[in-house]
Amino acid sequence: MRILVLHGPNLNLLGRREPHIYGKETLAEVNAKLEALARELGTELVIVQSNHEGVLIDTLHANIDKADGAIINPAGITHYGVPLHDAIAAMPFPVIEVHLSNTGRRRHDPGTGLALLHDRASGGRRDRAREREALIQRPRSPRCACMETK
Numbered sequence: 033m034r035i036l037v038l039h040g041p042n043l044n045l046l047g048r049r050e051p052h053i054y055g056k057e058t059l060a061e062v063n064a065k066l067e068a069l070a071r072e073l074g075t076e077l078v079i080v081q082s083n084h085e086g087v088l089i090d091t092l093h094a095n096i097d098k099a100d101g102a103i104i105n106p107a108g109i110t111h112y113g114v115p116l117h118d119a120i121a122a123m124p125f126p127v128i129e130v131h132l133s134n135t136g137r138r139r140h141d142p143g144t145g146l147a148l149l150h151d152r153a154s155g156g157r158r159d160r161a162r163e164r165e166a167l168i169q170r171p172r173s174p175r176c177a178c179m180e181t182k
């Protein structure tokens with residue numbers, strides 16, 4: 033089973049970027065935890081971080097017939113990324129959107145971006161590892177969901 037893990041703009045700065053909001057964990061540490069979980073579950077991860085929306089879209093396209101699911105933190109693109117939204121909608125596999133912070137508390141203009149992706153399963157904090165495991169083990173579970181992971 034192959035799962036895409038897509039990290040959007042500025043997430044390469046995790047750990048030093050507004051740690052009071054996004055925490056002190058670096059992206060390398062987040063990825064190491066994901067890789068460890070994937071190894072336990074016998075799953076292959078394709079992890080990509082990009083500061084460019086097109087790279088995330090190209091990665092989805094390149095994996096349209098290869099991936100079984102995707103986890104994405106679109107970061108700032110969440111709030112306006114119509115092309116990324118369209119690419120996600122075109123995927124035949126489930127895509128789960130995750131965030132470190134509560135995006136609802138931020139003062140962004142949601143525009144027409146990924147609003148349709150925001151099928152919030154729960155307003156509260158949830159267990160990160162359990163969510164990822166759920167995606168990996170049940171790739172046909174809800175197509176798009178928005179979850180806080182912190």
Ligand code: DQA
Nearest residue numbers: 105106107108131132133135
């Ligand atoms: C984020 C939330 C977005 O609003 C913000 O632009 C980010 C990170 C999060 O994980 O909390 O870059 O996606």
